[in-house]
Amino acid sequence: MACFLVPAGEAIVTIVLTKAFKSKEKAELEVSKEEIHEAVSSKIPFSKKLSWLNNMLWGGSALLAFEHVWHGEVVAWFPFLTAMESHDEAIAMLHEMSTVGVSMAVLVTAVWGIMAMASDIIMKKQELDEVSGLEPIKVEDSLED
């Protein structure tokens, strides 16, 4: 009925958060360019990770909104949702939003959380591999000296 409105609402919040984190990261970059350069190279910025969530939430909501138009649940005239025309249907719509809609938002956010954690683990592993790859060279250098 209107379940896509819940992830769309979350997408608005994450867009604001992404912009806030981006400006914060930019400000930090201006304060100490070298330190941040090191941090950025070893870790994906949080604003970048949030943009993945934005894309999933906006994209998913847009495609689901199209599905609702297809089924005649969303219309171009006020109140835009056909379920709003009767009291019973409006209650059913709110129930669907609070169950299916919230579950959709939670599932997408959970998958994003796993993606963000996995990317951090991959970056850490890569960093460790680079460090362990450098160690034998250092030992050889010290032996030659």
Place this chain on the structure above:
Amino acid sequence: MTLLITIFAACITTILWYKNAPNDSMNLGFLALMYWGASLMWMCDAVFEYKELGAEFFAPETADMINDGFLGLSVVALGMVIWIVRLIVKDPKGIVRKTISKSIK
């Protein structure tokens, strides 16, 4: 059907993104995330529908399947249109800008 078609679209786009990664000048990552987002949402919807209908959920009417199939294809097409519009507006390779400036000259 809609869920299946969207999952296939998400998988194909992810494979194409992976093939070209880390170069993402075509913004395929955006398209993949969009399809995955929609797939996850429809998956959720399917779970609730399954809870309601039970085994009947897996035996839809032919007319419903055809309608859902058309919807799935339309969703994939809409996703691609959104992706192409974003690609042209962002113009990461500068092709649109170059073409316009060339046509003016």
